[in-house]
Amino acid sequence: MNSLQKLFISVPISIGIVSVFLLSSFFYGCGSNKENEATEGTDTTSMDETGGMTKSTSKAQNIFYAIPSPIELAQLIKKAGAKYDKDLLNPTDNINKYSTNTSKALNLGVYGADLSYTSVFDDNTQESILYLATTQKLAQSLGVGNAFDEKTIDRIQNNTGKKDSLLTIISDSYMTTDELLKESQRENASALVITGGFVEALYLGTQLAKTTKNNADIIIRLAEQKGTLDNVVGLLSSYEQDAGVVGVLTDIKALKEIYDQVKVESKSPSEAKTNPNTKVTTIGGKIIYTIPPELVEKLTTNAAEIRNKIISGQN
Amino acid sequence: MKNFFNLSRIIFVGAIALLFVTLSEVEGFAQCKGFVKKQIPKLAPFIHNGQINSSVLLSGDHAELTLTFYSGQTYRIMVSGQKTIGDVFFVMKDASKSQIFNSKDQGKTDYWDFTVESTQQLTIEVMVPDEEAPTGLVPSGCVSILVGFKQ
Numbered sequence: 001m002n003s004l005q006k007l008f009i010s011v012p013i014s015i016g017i018v019s020v021f022l023l024s025s026f027f028y029g030c031g032s033n034k035e036n037e038a039t040e041g042t043d044t045t046s047m048d049e050t051g052g053m054t055k056s057t058s059k060a061q062n063i064f065y066a067i068p069s070p071i072e073l074a075q076l077i078k079k080a081g082a083k084y085d086k087d088l089l090n091p092t093d094n095i096n097k098y099s100t101n102t103s104k105a106l107n108l109g110v111y112g113a114d115l116s117y118t119s120v121f122d123d124n125t126q127e128s129i130l131y132l133a134t135t136q137k138l139a140q141s142l143g144v145g146n147a148f149d150e151k152t153i154d155r156i157q158n159n160t161g162k163k164d165s166l167l168t169i170i171s172d173s174y175m176t177t178d179e180l181l182k183e184s185q186r187e188n189a190s191a192l193v194i195t196g197g198f199v200e201a202l203y204l205g206t207q208l209a210k211t212t213k214n215n216a217d218i219i220i221r222l223a224e225q226k227g228t229l230d231n232v233v234g235l236l237s238s239y240e241q242d243a244g245v246v247g248v249l250t251d252i253k254a255l256k257e258i259y260d261q262v263k264v265e266s267k268s269p270s271e272a273k274t275n276p277n278t279k280v281t282t283i284g285g286k287i288i289y290t291i292p293p294e295l296v297e298k299l300t301t302n303a304a305e306i307r308n309k310i311i312s313g314q315n
Numbered sequence: 316m317k318n319f320f321n322l323s324r325i326i327f328v329g330a331i332a333l334l335f336v337t338l339s340e341v342e343g344f345a346q347c348k349g350f351v352k353k354q355i356p357k358l359a360p361f362i363h364n365g366q367i368n369s370s371v372l373l374s375g376d377h378a379e380l381t382l383t384f385y386s387g388q389t390y391r392i393m394v395s396g397q398k399t400i401g402d403v404f405f406v407m408k409d410a411s412k413s414q415i416f417n418s419k420d421q422g423k424t425d426y427w428d429f430t431v432e433s434t435q436q437l438t439i440e441v442m443v444p445d446e447e448a449p450t451g452l453v454p455s456g457c458v459s460i461l462v463g464f465k466q
Contacts, residue, residue, distance in 0.1 A: 068385070171365050266410075280430065
């Protein structure tokens with residue numbers, strides 16, 4: 001076979017291989033905490049009542065599972081009557097136990113929740129600074145130290161006592177963490193950070209419910225985490241091919257089995273009314289969450305087990 | 316020897332193609348990163364929930380975000396899309412998938428402030444208009460969904 005013949009054979013093969021890779025990339029799952037699903041096209045040619053899409057053959061649908069910030073969860077628990085208890089926090093010395101990327105990511109979320117808790121519950125400057133330093137160290141170990149760089153640390157230290165500013169800066173740092181992880185194609189680690197933060201917030205809430213005298217409002221807030229837990233499962237499930245995620249997902253699904261027993265009743269439909277002056281819309285509708293005491297106990301035990309497994313570095 | 320040469324060539328071409336794919340993914344995220352950063356200051360005085368929800372979408376695509384919204388809080392949802400994909404809009408649906416809000420009804424706005432009387436899961440569905448660019452190519456651009464809260 002001469003050179004020209006070889007060229008006529010090898011070029012089509014090369015083009016074919018490149019085409020296969022390019023076509024594969026069209027359906028490749030992108031970054032971010034989402035799923036990509038190719039949906040069947042519709043043959044409708046007019047806009048539907050929601051102003052939705054028309055005539056498509058194959059459209060990617062992106063689904064984001066969002067989880068409330070630990071700052072928000074701490075605010076809710078505080079407003080519900082909980083008091084500050086520093087003994088509940090993950091000891092900062094535990095950082096030495098976290099050697100795998102999985103345990104580092106989970107506990108970056110845990111320490112973030114602890115930092116949120118100390119910052120929300122006022123006048124805890126010493127603990128806030130301590131947890132800030134621990135979070136910074138763990139972030140560096142995970143390769144996202146820029147999220148808690150010296151400039152950010154200075155901003156936080158200069159704003160102790162100015163709670164709103166402090167919370168905004170902490171939130172910005174966690175957003176930067178999320179961004180850095182996704183940028184470096186570590187969306188699974190981002191999911192673990194978020195999960196760690198949620199588990200710690202749930203643990204703190206359940207423990208504080210035990211020690212707060214009039215805890216009815218805290219219990220309701222715990223019951224309201226049902227939807228969020230579904231989202232955590234959805235989020236982690238996107239990365240269940242990752243060995244580090246699998247074990248955590250199994251534990252979270254056990255928690256979901258408890259939450260599946262929480263009763264949610266919609267007593268009236270959700271309707272939106274916008275205040276013409278403030279432009280703020282209120283979504284009405286009465287929804288009642290019911291969680292019996294024995295289920296609260298189960299939830300408390302289970303949350304503590306999962307949390308203690310995380311902070312012991314077993315993941 | 317001939318087969319080894321052909322195999323090497325195939326592997327080389329495959330590696331180039333894979334590199335192209337990877338760079339495209341990284342470039343997609345980079346495209347969104349600069350865009351999302353510009354939107355974040357508009358969330359003030361609401362505190363950001365700490366998660367980046369953004370993606371490069373094509374004309375006609377949907378994106379969906381589901382989140383629990385708590386009674387007693389006030390929220391800001393900010394949906395932004397790059398100009399290449401036209402005026403994106405969003406609808407809000409409750410747990411039973413009933414629509415309770417359409418951003419088109421509020422005029423040209425990229426954010427929406429609201430409260431909920433009862434804690435509930437809501438879904439924000441973002442739509443990219445189904446348009447074709449003059450060149451005949453399908454437009455694409457970054458879409459971000461930001462959520463802020465305050466008491």
